[in-house]
């Protein structure tokens with residue numbers, strides 16, 4: 001390689017690393033699941049895709065007037081522009097873009113947005129289109145330039161909230177967050193909404209739980225009182241109103257300034273949760289055999305690197321797990337075909353005389369904890385009863401924890417779940 005090609009080559013590598021990072025920005029899915037892109041609700045906005053998006057014309061209160069020509073796609077961005085119209089009452093001409101498809105929990109969506117720098121709500125939200133009976137998740141309603149002198153934090157405040165409305169009666173709460181509270185190494189910490197593109201998102205976890213995200217970090221988690229029940233559209237719009245909670249009315253002269261009157265959306269990425277593989281297991285009639293080494297996750301706090309171990313976790317030894325220290329754990333996702341009471345049996349081995357134990361944890365609840373007896377070997381696997389667990393049918397997370405007090409615990413070949421008659 002000569003001097004001219006080296007930097008370019010490096011730049012290409014760095015560029016690709018950046019792309020990969022931005023593609024895997026969604027949060028870690030629950031064990032046994034993965035995120036799958038919802039094409040109908042995802043777009044890089046390289047062109048206007050009429051199969052995905054349309055422009056609903058319903059208005060907010062005065063002075064807002066929705067018009068189709070104030071939004072579009074160009075130069076890789078969706079844009080929504082506010083201009084000054086001639087109508088005396090509805091002089092704030094703007095636009096709205098909405099998805100044709102709808103979606104419901106569990107899902108994750110995120111969008112990269114820079115606000116117009118006028119006193120208006122720059123929004124990215126979800127709604128089913130009936131104001132009187134609706135589920136609504138406002139990922140952002142951001143105003144980077146409030147006119148009212150009453151919202152000093154708005155240039156950094158992520159305004160997020162939900163509504164569950166029944167016959168005009170609201171259940172609602174906000175999940176606001178100040179971007180100056182992002183972690184210190186986040187390059188977008190403290191950047192105003194109009195100064196940079198920010199990635200805002202929501203993980204709609206279940207019928208009562210939403211978790212908002214900003215620039216790759218979780219912000220506020222909100223629990224609803226009523227249940228979410230509806231499928232929702234994605235929406236972006238830009239609107240003003242002469243009220244303090246929005247930050248005050250837009251200045252008319254700002255609407256004639258093309259440098260500040262437009263919000264930009266670089267992209268939107270939306271995902272559904274899809275079941276991934278379960279930990280490999282063998283079904284023998286009413287018996288389920290799970291190889292210890294088929295774990296999906298491991299962790300711990302004891303650093304065993306000084307002995308050649310893998311660090312703060314167990315080692316997958318190919319046919320078993322070893323380097324198991326106190327506090328180390330392994331997790332498995334299992335589909336239980338038939339509900340019932342199951343006997344737990346470990347194929348386990350240890351040379352530790354005192355302080356080797358194993359705990360069985362089901363979906364976060366400890367079920368049993370047993371002492372592992374010394375058999376003077378790390379690899380002469382013996383049967384050990386782990387008690388009985390009651391299992392409903394369907395997917396479960398099973399966590400085995402090295403729960404004894406000794407630094408070194410045991411090695412495990414497999415565990416067996418046998419349904420009791």
Ligand SMILES: [Ca+2]
Nearest residue numbers: 044076266267
């Ligand atoms: Ca784009």
Ligand SMILES: [Ca+2]
Nearest residue numbers: 304313323325
């Ligand atoms: Ca270890």
Ligand SMILES: [Ca+2]
Nearest residue numbers: 291319320413
């Ligand atoms: Ca094994």
